[in-house]
Amino acid sequence: MSNQVEQALAELERQKAAIDEIQGDLHTAYSTVTAKNRAVAVTVDSRGTVTAIKFPTSAYRSMAGPELGELLVDTIGSARDEALARTVAAFESLLPAGLPMIDLLTGEADPERGPLPMDRLLAEVFRVAEPDDAPVPPPATGAR
Template sequence: MSSPLSNQVEQALAELERQKAAIDEIQGGLHTVYSTVTAKNRAVAVTVDSRGAVTAIKFPTSAYRSMAGPELGELLVDTIEAARGEAMARTVAAFESMLPAGLPMIDLLTGGADPEHGPLPMDKLLTEMFRTAGPTDDPTPSPPAGAH
């Protein structure tokens, strides 16, 4: 006969294995995800992988030929950054099913989380963590026996 604590440990380990398998599956799928952004003037198109590494730069038209060097350089930087932003958003979206609801992951990764505009929803995060770890939705631990 197994104890309630033993059952909880077994359930937690099974959940950990399930989440690890889900993460492995998502990570495996990210190797085939690419984001391509074309500049508004169609002078350049940049492709990045799921990590934001540039994999291709193309010039779909001859518009780049009439651009000054600094202008083309700025256009390349802007287009690369837009492609990286799209890739990051797609990568975060792939992992969202594994994250607690309401966690602003994209903001945390890009530095966009601003504590002055409100704290992270820690109550929701803790509730979600305890929900998956234990049998109740109440994240408040019970006081020790005899404590007042």
């Protein structure tokens, strides 16, 4: 039993160190997307916060206001999507396989497509604490 606890604690420490490293990397990660017409470039941090908007050419000057506004919205959206994908990719190595992380983060998880495989996810989370060959104790019942 103490060996299992030690293994679980070691795994917890390993995962904590990995999370700390990923968070440090993401703290300095930025995504920059340039519009197809090169009129605007948008930079966002790993959380999707806009940190810079640049106009690499003078093309924006000849654009109508609504056209420029739409271009900004689209380019910001693309930069945020890229940042989100990079953030999810950074954490995927720590998550159970098959977890629809982007869907969960964006609110796109759709119960109509089927439930999340919670039993499989929980089994993965607790795999170190309870090896497959260890008997699973029955739930505790206590007198009230």
